[in-house]
Amino acid sequence: MTRPLAVDSVSALRAQIRDWRRDGLRVALVPTMGALHDGHISLVRIAQERADRCVVSIFVNPTQFAPSEDLDKYPRQLGLDLDLLGAAKADLAFTPAVSEMYPAGFATRISVGGPSVGLESDFRPSFFDGVATVVAKLILQTNPDVAIFGEKDYQQLCVVRQLCRDLDLPVEIIGAPTIRDAHGLAMSSRNAYLDEGELAVARQFNTILRDTAASLAAGADQQAAMAEASRLLIAAGFRSVDYVEARDSHTLAPWRRDREGRVLAAAWLGKTRLIDNVDVPSA
Incomplete structure (x- = not known):
């Protein structure tokens, strides 16, 4: 089994995508925070149906975690994730460090209203600002034709759609059905x-x-x-x-x-x- 090409810089990511674009290939993005499971792999499958090349980002985004939340203990398993992506035949893994995504002096955040109001925001007030900011960055860095998000995080999916409509980001957002275990528990x-x-x-x-x-x-x-x-x-x-x-x-x-x-x-x-x-x- 061959792992996908893995890059950890925006410049290397864009260089590879430029090569694909020269060949007229469509590109799909699957944003993740790693610790991949069958739910994530189902997103890769949809990406492969909708585009010629599939980029999977693996980045535990600190700006969507409150100080009291589980950023430090959030599961990280990059080697296993790359093996799973290799088995799924993903084309590229983007694995930036925090310093690559939020370099020294970073001072911009995106705030989305509409579907972000209530529900998760009542309990995680800064969550969707962090999500909107990192998703906007990933879309601008990758410039994909389509991006795939799971319906398990349904409010997040609605927020991302609003974000892309409001900022005229030229990407099609696809919501993918929740993958569950044999007992109905949503994969997470x-x-x-x-x-x-x-x-x-x-x-x-x-x-x-x-x-x-x-x-x-x-x-x-x-x-x-x-x-x-x-x-x-x-x-x-x-x-x-x-x-x-x-x-x-x-x-x-x-x-x-x-x-x-x-x-x-x-x-x-x-x-x-x-x-x-x-x-x-x-x-």
């Missing part, structure tokens, strides 16, 4: 934090959300359905629930029954914070 790098007992609890997360979405589709009162979902998560063994909310699938405004809907949730299991979301079935 943070699942590595969970022990076997916690995994058994975590695998109830999606079931509760799907039941909640089904009840909304059947006409249940929204507030009552959200409260019941929170109660069921606590009863299942989650330590606390940050939110369970029904939102418009496109704008993330509060959901109305005449619009496509999404139920989004975040909950704590021990010391690990998990997020998930499901669509509200059509009536």
Whole structure:
């Protein structure tokens, strides 16, 4: 198995992409923070369907972590990640250091409104500014035709789409379906934090959300359905629930029954914070 070409500087990244462009090739970008799993590899597969060359960035972005969050212990496994990308036949891995992405004197941040308001922002106020800034940089550095983001981070996907519309970034953003294990648990790098007992609890997360979405589709009162979902998560063994909310699938405004809907949730299991979301079935 051959690992993909790996570069850690913007100049080397752009040089390789210039060569591909001279040959008339389409380029796809898959931004990641590493600790790759089957969910990430599914994004690579979609990228390969939509473009001739696939670039995967691996960068644990410090600007989207609050001081109290898990930046230092976030799983890092670059060697294994490169092996996985080699098996998936990705073309290039971009693995910059923090100093490459945020050199001395860096002083610019992007702030996105609209879909960033509420949900994650209520608990991680600086998160989406950090996401928007690093995603804008990666798109400008790579200049891809398409970029692939997973629907598991649904609010993030909506924020990235808003970012690219508002700043006229010439890239197509593709949302990829959430990849789940055999029990329905969404693949996540943070699942590595969970022990076997916690995994058994975590695998109830999606079931509760799907039941909640089904009840909304059947006409249940929204507030009552959200409260019941929170109660069921606590009863299942989650330590606390940050939110369970029904939102418009496109704008993330509060959901109305005449619009496509999404139920989004975040909950704590021990010391690990998990997020998930499901669509509200059509009536």
